[in-house]
Amino acid sequence: xxxxxxxxxxxxxxxxxxxxxxxxxxxxxxxxxxxxxxxxxxxxxxxxxxxxxxxxxxxxxxxxxxxxxxxxxxxxxxxxxxxxxxxxxxxxxxxxxxxxx
Numbered sequence: 001x002x003x004x005x006x007x008x009x010x011x012x013x014x015x016x017x018x019x020x021x022x023x024x025x026x027x028x029x030x031x032x033x034x035x036x037x038x039x040x041x042x043x044x045x046x047x048x049x050x051x052x053x054x055x056x057x058x059x060x061x062x063x064x065x066x067x068x069x070x071x072x073x074x075x076x077x078x079x080x081x082x083x084x085x086x087x088x089x090x091x092x093x094x095x096x097x098x099x100x101x
Contacts, residue, residue, distance in 0.1 A: 044092040
């Protein structure tokens with residue numbers, strides 16, 4: 001939902017069909033996940049779930065800092081990229097947890 005709100009806030013309007021907006025964001029995030037996974041050779045498989053959880057928490061902290069700074073960044077990719085990374089790490093955690101069963 002945050003990804004939808006970020007983009008729609010810039011447009012100053014929210015589409016009546018939130019389901020299609022949600023599906024669009026999921027498609028974007030999944031494409032990013034597959035691209036990064038390919039680029040990094042599934043490095044996440046060697047990580048502990050607790051380490052990925054720490055990364056998620058650090059990303060959340062960074063997003064809060066960016067928001068406190070009215071969206072201005074010097075080095076960071078920004079709020080949207082942070083939320084996308086959080087989703088991807090959460091997916092990786094779910095896969096690892098499922099494989100550990």
